[in-house]
Amino acid sequence: xxxxxxxxxxxxxxxxxxxxxxxxxxxxxxxxxxxxxxxxxxxxxxxxxxxxxxxxxxxxxxxxxxxxxxxxxxxxxxxxxxxxxxxxxxxxxxxxxxxxxxxxxxxxxxxxxxxxxxxxxxxxxxxxxxxxxxxxxxxxxxxxxxxxxxxxxxxxxxxxxxxxxxxxxxxxxxxxxxxxxxxxxxxxxxxxxxxxxxxxxxxxxxxxxxxxxxxxxxxxxxxxxxxxxxxxxxxxxxxxxxxxxxxxxxxxxxxxxxxxxxxxxxxxxxxxxxxxxxxxxxxxxxxxxxxxxxxxxxxxxxxxxxxxxxxxxxxxxxxxxxxxxxxxxx
Amino acid sequence: xxxxxxxxxxxxxxxxxxxxxxxxxxxxxxxxxxxxxxxxxxxxxxxxxxxxxxxxxxxxxxxxxxxxxxxxxxxxxxxxxxxxxxxxxxxxxxxxxxxxxxxxxxxxxxxxxxxxxxxxxxxxxxxxxxxxxxxxxxxxxxxxxxxxxxxxxxxxxxxxxxxxxxxxxxxxxxxxxxxxxxxxxxxxxxxxxxxxxxxxxxxxxxxxxxxxxxxxxxxxxxxxxxxxxxxxxxxxxxxxxxxxxxxxxxxxxxxxxxxxxxxxxxxxxxxxxxxxxxxxxxxxxxxxxxxxxxxxxxxxxxxxxxxxxxxxxxxxxxxxxxxxxxxxxxxxxxxxxxxxxxxxxxxxxxxxxxxxxxxxxxxxxxxxxxxxxxxxxxxxxxxxxxxxxxxxxxxxxxxxxxxxxxxxxxxxxxxxxxxxxxxxxxxxxxxxxxxxxxxxxxxxxxxxxxxxxxxxxxxxxxxxxxxxxxxxxxxxxxxxxxxxxxxxxxxxxxxxxxxxxxxxxxxxxxxxxxxxxxxxxxxxxxxxxxxxxxxxxxxxxxxxx
Numbered sequence: 098x099x100x101x102x103x104x105x106x107x108x109x110x111x112x113x114x115x116x117x118x119x120x121x122x123x124x125x126x127x128x129x130x131x132x133x134x135x136x137x138x139x140x141x142x143x144x145x146x147x148x149x150x151x152x153x154x155x156x157x158x159x160x161x162x163x164x165x166x167x168x169x170x171x172x173x174x175x176x177x178x179x180x181x182x183x184x185x186x187x188x189x190x191x192x193x194x195x196x197x198x199x200x201x202x203x204x205x206x207x208x209x210x211x212x213x214x215x216x217x218x219x220x221x222x223x224x225x226x227x228x229x230x231x232x233x234x235x236x237x238x239x240x241x242x243x244x245x246x247x248x249x250x251x252x253x254x255x256x257x258x259x260x261x262x263x264x265x266x267x268x269x270x271x272x273x274x275x276x277x278x279x280x281x282x283x284x285x286x287x288x289x290x291x292x293x294x295x296x297x298x299x300x301x302x303x304x305x306x307x308x309x310x311x312x313x314x315x316x317x318x319x320x321x322x323x324x325x326x327x328x329x330x331x332x333x334x335x336x337x338x339x340x341x342x343x344x345x346x347x348x349x350x351x352x353x354x355x356x357x358x359x360x361x362x363x364x365x366x367x368x369x370x371x372x373x374x375x376x377x378x379x380x381x382x383x384x385x386x387x388x389x390x391x392x393x394x395x396x397x398x399x400x401x402x403x404x405x406x407x408x409x410x411x412x413x414x415x416x417x418x419x420x421x422x423x424x425x426x427x
Numbered sequence: 428x429x430x431x432x433x434x435x436x437x438x439x440x441x442x443x444x445x446x447x448x449x450x451x452x453x454x455x456x457x458x459x460x461x462x463x464x465x466x467x468x469x470x471x472x473x474x475x476x477x478x479x480x481x482x483x484x485x486x487x488x489x490x491x492x493x494x495x496x497x498x499x500x501x502x503x504x505x506x507x508x509x510x511x512x513x514x515x516x517x518x519x520x521x522x523x524x525x526x527x528x529x530x531x532x533x534x535x536x537x538x539x540x541x542x543x544x545x546x547x548x549x550x551x552x553x554x555x556x557x558x559x560x561x562x563x564x565x566x567x568x569x570x571x572x573x574x575x576x577x578x579x580x581x582x583x584x585x586x587x588x589x590x591x592x593x594x595x596x597x598x599x600x601x602x603x604x605x606x607x608x609x610x611x612x613x614x615x616x617x618x619x620x621x622x623x624x625x626x627x628x629x630x631x632x633x634x635x636x637x638x639x640x641x642x643x644x645x646x647x648x649x650x651x652x653x654x655x656x657x658x659x660x661x662x663x664x665x666x667x668x669x670x671x672x673x674x675x676x677x678x679x680x681x682x683x684x685x686x687x688x689x690x691x692x693x694x695x696x697x698x699x700x701x702x703x704x705x706x707x708x709x710x711x712x713x714x715x716x717x718x719x720x721x722x723x724x725x726x727x728x729x730x731x732x733x734x735x736x737x738x739x740x741x742x743x744x745x746x747x748x749x750x751x752x753x754x755x756x757x758x759x760x761x762x763x764x765x766x767x768x769x770x771x772x773x774x775x776x777x778x779x780x781x782x783x784x785x786x787x788x789x790x791x792x793x794x795x796x797x798x799x800x801x802x803x804x805x806x807x808x809x810x811x812x813x814x815x816x817x818x819x820x821x822x823x824x825x826x827x828x829x830x831x832x833x834x835x836x837x838x839x840x841x842x843x844x845x846x847x848x849x850x851x852x853x854x855x856x857x858x859x860x861x862x863x864x865x866x867x868x869x870x871x872x873x874x875x876x877x878x879x880x881x882x883x884x885x886x887x888x889x890x891x892x893x894x895x896x897x898x899x900x901x902x903x904x905x906x907x908x909x910x911x912x913x914x915x916x917x918x919x920x921x922x923x924x925x926x927x928x929x930x931x932x933x934x935x936x937x938x939x940x941x942x943x944x945x946x947x948x949x950x951x952x953x954x955x956x957x958x959x960x961x962x963x964x965x966x967x968x969x970x971x972x
Contacts, residue, residue, distance in 0.1 A: 099858050099861065100771070100772055100861060101771070101845075101847075101850075101858060101860040101861040101864060102763075102765075102766075102767065102768050102769050102770050102771075102847045102850070102860060103767060103768045103769070103847040103850050103851040103860075104761075104763060104767045104768075104770060104788075104790070105441070105600070105767045105768070105851050107851060107852060107853060107854060107856055108851075108852060108854075109854050110802075110854050110855075110856065111802050111805060111854045111855055113854070114805070114807065114854050165800070165802075169802060171805075209803065210802065210803040210805065211803035211804050211805050211806065211855075212803070312809075315808065315812070364805050364806045364807040364808060365805050365806050367806070369806050369808055369811065369819065369821055369822065370811070370819060371811065374808075413822070417819065417838060418811075418817050418818075418819070419817060420687070420816055420817045420818055420839045420842045421436065421674060421678075421684050421685075421687075421815065421816040421817050421842055422674070422684045422685050422686050422687040422689070422842060423687050423839065423842070424686075
């Protein structure tokens with residue numbers, strides 16, 4: 098029984114929040130399909146089936162009401178976000194597995210919506226990445242190849258032949274391998290095939306700006322993530338431009354823009370205080386750059402997010418805002 | 428006219444919903460046959476009735492005296508007979524004694540009910556003004572019902588009171604009673620403000636009105652021009668909820684924050700609602716106590732929403748009837764006192780209007796509706812953005828829900844003003860304010876329990892001390908006695924010639940021998956009982972330490 102106000106309907110409810118984020122992903126999805134072929138769409142479908150299936154299964158085990166909990170679209174959003182992270186040519190069963198791990202392990206094992214300390218999509222992604230590292234290199238070599246794959250493969254009926262000829266290194270891979278082979282940054286970037294990364298960045302950015310305008314995400318986390326990537330990159334570039342990729346390269350490639358807007362802003366696993374969100378975002382950006390520049394993985398975004406997820410309780414405890422009427426801390 | 432130079436934190440834009448009431452002039456609500464005038468319509472202890480059933484009273488007569496300095500007097504709202512003192516359910520499960528007045532429909536007012544009428548604030552002593560405000564039973568009419576004289580008296584103790592703010596920032600959706608005051612009683616508001624200045628010794632008076640309320644701004648501005656009082660200024664403040672909250676409005680006007688556990692007085696400020704100023708003017712210049720107030724009757728279920736001048740004690744059923752009844756038959760419509768943000772549920776239509784009753788909001792469940800089931804918190808942080816107190820509402824909620832009240836207290840739950848901004852933006856529709864009230868109540872209970880425990884501990888320590896002292900005294904007496912006996916025996920042994928002492932010694936020896944014999948002769952059960960009793964005694968004296 099509700100005895101206290103307010104007696105006004107909220108501006109939006111959880112399902113609307115989740116759907117709005119899915120809607121904001123559309124421009125990026127379209128550009129991804131144009132650049133990397135229809136594979137992305139199949140990954141989206143498999144991931145969503147996995148995510149929703151696992152969520153429903155565990156809710157059933159927990160004796161919860163299926164319709165209201167599945168109807169909040171949070172599992173669907175997890176599936177969509179994960180599908181956009183996975184390589185377009187990943188075998189169907191791996192996408193299904195990643196999707197189900199994301200909601201089962203990443204969310205429901207912790208008690209469901211709002212209780213998970215880690216970003217569920219990143220949990221699914223990292224589990225597959227660590228278990229099946231070779232799979233995550235299955236990116237099409239170029240746009241032409243991307244559309245050439247037989248449809249049977251997507252439906253799990255065909256094999257992927259001539260993998261070496263068809264899959265190519267992502268720009269981040271190329272950069273890491275090139276630098277390790279003592280090439281300079283300039284030489285590596287010269288070798289990269291025509292690069293439409295900026296188009297994708299613009300598409301994600303459009304969705305992000307729309308979300309921000311509608312008050313669905315706040316500026317702090319995305320801006321802090323971008324700053325966290327760009328600042329160390331700028332400094333390193335100034336120190337040694339041959340051995341460190343430029344800030345622009347880091348911002349445009351890999352998961353930077355997409356992650357800053359859609360992954361790091363996952364409210365459940367992010368910091369909840371205004372100042373904390375700046376620290377959280379900057380930490381993700383910084384760690385991403387560190388892993389890319391010195392680590393063994395080409396893109397460190399997922400690890401950076403999960404590591405900062407772990408730090409959230411500490412960050413929140415130390416960034417409690419000053420309340421009205423409280424003495425300013427000297 | 429000025430614009431506010433500062434701003435408060437957080438807050439949110441709400442749709443006005445003040446489409447009603449202000450179009451029509453405020454009329455007097457019909458005088459009902461019966462008035463239930465509550466004895467407790469203010470912060471502080473209830474008033475004490477000073478009339479007998481059967482007694483005839485006129486409007487303005489004192490019917491209940493202030494019981495303490497923190498209590499407030501109650502007056503007859505119309506002429507008629509006192510019939511009984513009955514209990515009535517008010518808001519939030521409070522049951523309050525009311526004086527049942529059967530009106531004679533003559534509505535005769537007592538002339539100069541409070542004594543002589545005054546005309547010149549500057550020629551009247553501050554204490555006289557404050558006493559009159561107290562005698563008139565005036566409380567804050569914005570809803571908090573804090574005794575106005577008490578506010579001014581506290582100011583007299585602190586000669587630093589220099590700035591009075593009249594609050595006309597009516598930020599709650601649906602409520603427009605202050606707006607009606609500003610449109611129709613602007614001159615009285617200014618006059619009341621001058622009386623408040625004279626009572627407090629303050630040198631400045633600001634009247635704050637939200638900038639979307641152009642009609643009220645114009646009305647007050649014209650009255651202000653006519654008064655030509657340089658001490659008074661009109662300040663426009665942004666229309667943003669909860670602008671009308673005392674602490675928020677102070678921040679908007681001055682840029683200062685009232686200390687966490689302090690009062691506006693600490694900043695040399697006092698705030699009064701605009702309608703309170705009107706009541707002050709009536710008390711001083713017309714010698715009329717507070718017996719009516721403007722009430723907004725509104726909501727989608729009300730056929731003709733409007734503002735009424737209502738006699739205190741009028742049951743809300745009368746107001747609903749006067750406003751054309753309900754738009755569609757509903758056996759149990761949702762009745763709220765207050766606005767759509769902070770309104771509280773009323774138990775039934777018998778609730779009488781009291782001094783703090785600013786708005787009756789009636790809506791079908793579809794319009795003013797409790798949330799269905801709330802979902803889990805997704806920590807979106809929207810509540811953090813809108814909290815005017817700069818709190819972390821979601822963390823307070825997590826702690827309250829987990830019964831970690833001390834953790835919530837550490838995050839300054841006490842700074843929460845229960846404005847509901849967090850709850851209205853919550854996409855999970857969690858009744859956050861309800862959780863905070865629950866946590867606050869639990870914390871208050873815990874504080875009471877702690878005090879009780881400390882008290883009991885002190886009592887126990889005192890008792891322990893006393894027992895020890897008594898034990899020590901008994902022990903000392905026993906030893907003195909033993910020493911005396913020993914002395915006696917020794918002297919007896921040393922002086923056999925002394926017949927008396929010899930006799931005494933002999934008698935003592937005989938007595939001892941007899942005692943020993945008796946002890947041996949006792950049955951074993953009695954011996955055991957004696958032994959048990961002895962052990963019990965030892966045990967008791969042992970636990971005293």
